[in-house]
Amino acid sequence: MSVARHWRETPGRYNLIGTKCGSCGKVYFPRRSLCPECRRASMGKMESYKLKDEGIVFTYSIIHEAPADNNALKPYAVAMIMTDDGVLITGQLVDVDLDKVEIGMPVRAVLRKLGEDGPSGVINYGYKFAPKK
Amino acid sequence: MDVGIVSYGAYVPRYRITPSEIGRIWGIDGEAMGKGLLIHMKSVPSPDEDVITIATEAARNMMSRCSVDPKDIGAIYVGSESHPYAVKPSGTIVAETICATPNMTAADLEFACKAGTAGIQMCMGLVGSGMIRYGVAIGADTSQGAPGDALEYSASAGGAAYLIGSEKMIARINKTLSYTTDTPDFWRREGSPYPSHGGRFTGEPAYFKHIGSAARMMMSEMGTKPTDYNYAVFHQPNGKFPTRIAKELGFTDEQIKDGLLTPFIGNTYSGSVPLGLASVLDRAKPNDRIFVVAYGSGAGSDAFDITVTEEIEKYDRSKAPTVAERLKDTVQLDYGKYAKFKGKIMMG
Numbered sequence: 001m002s003v004a005r006h007w008r009e010t011p012g013r014y015n016l017i018g019t020k021c022g023s024c025g026k027v028y029f030p031r032r033s034l035c036p037e038c039r040r041a042s043m044g045k046m047e048s049y050k051l052k053d054e055g056i057v058f059t060y061s062i063i064h065e066a067p068a069d070n071n072a073l074k075p076y077a078v079a080m081i082m083t084d085d086g087v088l089i090t091g092q093l094v095d096v097d098l099d100k101v102e103i104g105m106p107v108r109a110v111l112r113k114l115g116e117d118g119p120s121g122v123i124n125y126g127y128k129f130a131p132k133k
Numbered sequence: 134m135d136v137g138i139v140s141y142g143a144y145v146p147r148y149r150i151t152p153s154e155i156g157r158i159w160g161i162d163g164e165a166m167g168k169g170l171l172i173h174m175k176s177v178p179s180p181d182e183d184v185i186t187i188a189t190e191a192a193r194n195m196m197s198r199c200s201v202d203p204k205d206i207g208a209i210y211v212g213s214e215s216h217p218y219a220v221k222p223s224g225t226i227v228a229e230t231i232c233a234t235p236n237m238t239a240a241d242l243e244f245a246c247k248a249g250t251a252g253i254q255m256c257m258g259l260v261g262s263g264m265i266r267y268g269v270a271i272g273a274d275t276s277q278g279a280p281g282d283a284l285e286y287s288a289s290a291g292g293a294a295y296l297i298g299s300e301k302m303i304a305r306i307n308k309t310l311s312y313t314t315d316t317p318d319f320w321r322r323e324g325s326p327y328p329s330h331g332g333r334f335t336g337e338p339a340y341f342k343h344i345g346s347a348a349r350m351m352m353s354e355m356g357t358k359p360t361d362y363n364y365a366v367f368h369q370p371n372g373k374f375p376t377r378i379a380k381e382l383g384f385t386d387e388q389i390k391d392g393l394l395t396p397f398i399g400n401t402y403s404g405s406v407p408l409g410l411a412s413v414l415d416r417a418k419p420n421d422r423i424f425v426v427a428y429g430s431g432a433g434s435d436a437f438d439i440t441v442t443e444e445i446e447k448y449d450r451s452k453a454p455t456v457a458e459r460l461k462d463t464v465q466l467d468y469g470k471y472a473k474f475k476g477k478i479m480m481g
Binding site for chain 2: 010014015070072073094095097110111112113114123125128133
């Protein structure tokens, strides 16, 4: 993925910025330029929307075979998080013992390294989720 | 114009390793080393944490405790000696994560362990002169210690962020001053993965001379004595140095105990004094007076005379974890996992 493509994703990755349809009010994450429900009616009406950074674990899975960027972290949990806005987001769980992960567990978004383009390449940061304390 | 702390936030990673575990690998009595340094354990960053993520967590905690509009922040300074990039500011990323961009300035600072307090001084100048409304100063590090070196027993990770302004201050900074000389007690050359140090030279002509001089200058200029302060926070490369300098200056163990975190988290370098001060602010009451002296090798000391205001009664410290809360949920690592987390294993 090019530097520019990563950069375009930073509002969502850093601050959970998605979009809200100005026609029907539905929230999308990652952001969309068109509401699939309202279609033409949503044109020009899609607004930036900052999701709540807290939510609960909706469901999860334990990852044992990880991509290279996450090799040092395995095994780890990846979860679907239902934010307090009611939007589902997929993200890695951090700072949690795997035997303590459970559906319904309150979590909050934290910024972590997602990966890097080699030792001299750009470092990519984004949201992961930690237990809410 | 009065300038001071409007809000603050702290962050310490969850993982720990003990001196005895490090000593086990290198054939050294680590327990004795830990006792000598007064370090029971040190914090270790997760593989996906670095200065930018630590600074962000601290800054977000800082913002969650106050109602300041991030767009009113005019400057962000991140002080560290372990910025992830050699060229590319940590501050711009932190600024973006708290939604403070784009009408602001940012820069990364480095002055060994006192780059965070240097940032506080810079923000004080900008706020005091009316150039900006609020400034953010962050001290954070994922400090390095070469495998087997004495530094490996103390070099740890953590940071704290301070929102400096002149409105709704929870603590007024009555005065700051610095004492700076060219003293090569500790350094890291460009491209070197680990720092070098002058061994015992880091003590008398470096730490003790600079902290002692800045502290005496401050008390002389303010017309104060140690008993005028409720708390004192000194740079803490280990537990022993700050305890000794406090005694030499006439401060008691009671005055320094709440700001002395090294025994439980190690030396967080640029995060050291900012975290110690955060721990004091976590429990401070109106009119408490706090004496702070940071030290950065190379070398210099920044001293601060601080008075907690009535505003702290309205300030909601519970909106972010306190330092003590951050020290509760910890996971001990063995040396193998520590080496993996710190990237000390060559992957070919």
